[in-house]
Amino acid sequence: MISLRGIRKTFLDGRRELHVLNDINLSIEQGEFASIIGPSGSGKSTLLHVLGLLDKPSSGEYLFSGESVVNMSARRLATFRNRRIGFVFQSFMLMPRMSVLENTELPLLYSHLSRRERRQRCEVALEGVGMKEKSRQRAVNLSGGEKQRVAIARALVNDPDLILADEPTGNLDETTKMGILQIFSDLKAQGRTIVMVTHDLDAARIADTCFRIGKGRIADADLGGRTP
Amino acid sequence: MRLLRSITLAFHSMWDYKGRTTLALLGMLVSTLLLAFLLAVLHNFQTSVDGQVSGLGMRQIVAMPGRILNRKVGQFDLSTLMSVTTMTSTLTAQDATNVKKDVPGVVAAVPQTEVISSAHYGNASTEILYTGTTVGFDKVFRLQLAEGRWLDRADMNTQAPSIVLGAQTKQALFGKANAVGKTVVIKGVPFQVVGVLAPKELIGFNFDQRAYTEYSMLLHTTSVKYASMIFFSVSPTASMSQVAGQIDGVMSHDHGTKDYMLVQANEALHLVDILMKLITAVTVGVVGVSFLVSGIGIMNVMLLVVNERTREIGLRKAVGAKSYQILLQFLAETLIICLLGSGVGLLLSDFMLKLLGHYYAAMTTQMPLYVVEVSFLFSVVIGLIFGLSPAIKAVRVQPVDALRYE
Numbered sequence: 001m002i003s004l005r006g007i008r009k010t011f012l013d014g015r016r017e018l019h020v021l022n023d024i025n026l027s028i029e030q031g032e033f034a035s036i037i038g039p040s041g042s043g044k045s046t047l048l049h050v051l052g053l054l055d056k057p058s059s060g061e062y063l064f065s066g067e068s069v070v071n072m073s074a075r076r077l078a079t080f081r082n083r084r085i086g087f088v089f090q091s092f093m094l095m096p097r098m099s100v101l102e103n104t105e106l107p108l109l110y111s112h113l114s115r116r117e118r119r120q121r122c123e124v125a126l127e128g129v130g131m132k133e134k135s136r137q138r139a140v141n142l143s144g145g146e147k148q149r150v151a152i153a154r155a156l157v158n159d160p161d162l163i164l165a166d167e168p169t170g171n172l173d174e175t176t177k178m179g180i181l182q183i184f185s186d187l188k189a190q191g192r193t194i195v196m197v198t199h200d201l202d203a204a205r206i207a208d209t210c211f212r213i214g215k216g217r218i219a220d221a222d223l224g225g226r227t228p
Numbered sequence: 229m230r231l232l233r234s235i236t237l238a239f240h241s242m243w244d245y246k247g248r249t250t251l252a253l254l255g256m257l258v259s260t261l262l263l264a265f266l267l268a269v270l271h272n273f274q275t276s277v278d279g280q281v282s283g284l285g286m287r288q289i290v291a292m293p294g295r296i297l298n299r300k301v302g303q304f305d306l307s308t309l310m311s312v313t314t315m316t317s318t319l320t321a322q323d324a325t326n327v328k329k330d331v332p333g334v335v336a337a338v339p340q341t342e343v344i345s346s347a348h349y350g351n352a353s354t355e356i357l358y359t360g361t362t363v364g365f366d367k368v369f370r371l372q373l374a375e376g377r378w379l380d381r382a383d384m385n386t387q388a389p390s391i392v393l394g395a396q397t398k399q400a401l402f403g404k405a406n407a408v409g410k411t412v413v414i415k416g417v418p419f420q421v422v423g424v425l426a427p428k429e430l431i432g433f434n435f436d437q438r439a440y441t442e443y444s445m446l447l448h449t450t451s452v453k454y455a456s457m458i459f460f461s462v463s464p465t466a467s468m469s470q471v472a473g474q475i476d477g478v479m480s481h482d483h484g485t486k487d488y489m490l491v492q493a494n495e496a497l498h499l500v501d502i503l504m505k506l507i508t509a510v511t512v513g514v515v516g517v518s519f520l521v522s523g524i525g526i527m528n529v530m531l532l533v534v535n536e537r538t539r540e541i542g543l544r545k546a547v548g549a550k551s552y553q554i555l556l557q558f559l560a561e562t563l564i565i566c567l568l569g570s571g572v573g574l575l576l577s578d579f580m581l582k583l584l585g586h587y588y589a590a591m592t593t594q595m596p597l598y599v600v601e602v603s604f605l606f607s608v609v610i611g612l613i614f615g616l617s618p619a620i621k622a623v624r625v626q627p628v629d630a631l632r633y634e
Contacts, residue, residue, distance in 0.1 A: 049628050049631075052546070054546055054627045054628045054631070055628045074550075074551065075550055075551070078545065078548050078549065078550045078551075079548065079550075081546065081547065081548050082547060082548020083548070087546055087547065089631065093539065093543050093631065095244075095540060095543075097244040098240075098244075102240075106543070106544070106547055107547035107548055109237070109549075110544075110547065110548035110549050110550070110553065111548070154547070158548075
């Protein structure tokens, strides 16, 4: 479903060039759950940003469902992200003053759905992560695990082709982490395509395939025991 | 639909940042309050003057001591005011009589002269304008009587002096008691009160603090020899300028020189109009600066808001917001702040106008539609100009940078 060929990403640090991604080649099939592990500064998040069309690669080819997305206009990229990609961030990225429902609804505000349809979809997504009862609560009053559940509901609400998760358990305690990983396992069982970057091996093990990234290069990783 | 959604989003965000929104709103509120209140006061002042002078009939010509340089009929402007030389009055009651006799277009001619004096009744006393005039004066100014009658021919008898009191003079001397038939002492002379005027509001005039006696009586009891003004009422069918020319002819012949000036009521109104336009222009200019300052204030607050909401903007972009949607959202926020500030400012200025009207009954207290339009136009223009920079800053936020922003 997604295919990266020779992807490079270079940042300028003053006069010095930082090669964060070096010739990344990666294919992920429809319904596959892939995890990418690596230490801090290895380029995991940059790769995820490139995969999520939030950042453009310096060079290389990126095909999404066979369509080249590297040279898309900003306007088309926005539509593409809105309809086909769901994001889950380590720091949840919820609007603290908004309610759970309003946070979940955010991507739908930029679609063409009516208010009624938007609310229906939000309820389904929130039910899926066990947060429907708290839909009227303000995000600021939720626990870390609850915030991440809402963030997952927001990623799912547009029924995207690809879910990208950036360290989704990074800010959670052990018990809460297991709850979130269970949701990801359920999503895998539903046949969702998921890419998760993490440095947590427990999290990485629930994926079908695991890649290791280091010094901007990617390779298959053998975690032993894989997929619980 | 998208615009409506942008407006809804803007309202949500403004509600979330109530403190900043209120700060930004205050500047626009004060500017609108100033603009609307000042323009409305000027408008109402002019309307009141126009209404009152028109109420008297625009067909009046006033002779006053002094001269205007090179003035032709119909050429009355601001420079006229600076071309007047004052002179000791040489106007007499005889001028009024002669003009009335020789100029058919003049239906009434009444002289007026006055001195400041004290009026006494029992232990009460008050300072008044002791005024001498003739029989037709009440008709010329359409004065209403609260008690008794106006002066008549019999009052020319200096052996039995009579007087008509203005409303405030009567109040000061008699309170709520009837004054007619009582005796008031002015300049050591006992006057019998024959009438009391109803209160009369006319901007630029003072009827209430006067005591009116027959013209010859005033000359008899003071050292005054000449009239301060002569009022001529012109027939509805006669041409004002033609009649003014004829009055000029009679008076210059009698005086042997041009030591007076003639002012037509409509010309005076024209002058008020010019003055009002000048003051309005200055007001709009000064308040324009105030709007500019409040616009800069709003821009600064909105720039801070954009900074504070960098992550929110990044998130919105990440989940699919297009640049124009972000632009519209922030522009809508600025515009709503401006319009809300303007609306509240207008309401407050209307309230202040009514409050002013409560203390100055002579002034009307209408909020003219054009003031509302100008206020909203100012706020929209300011909102668009000063809202653009923060909105563009928001558009330039890169989602990937914003997501890293803590």
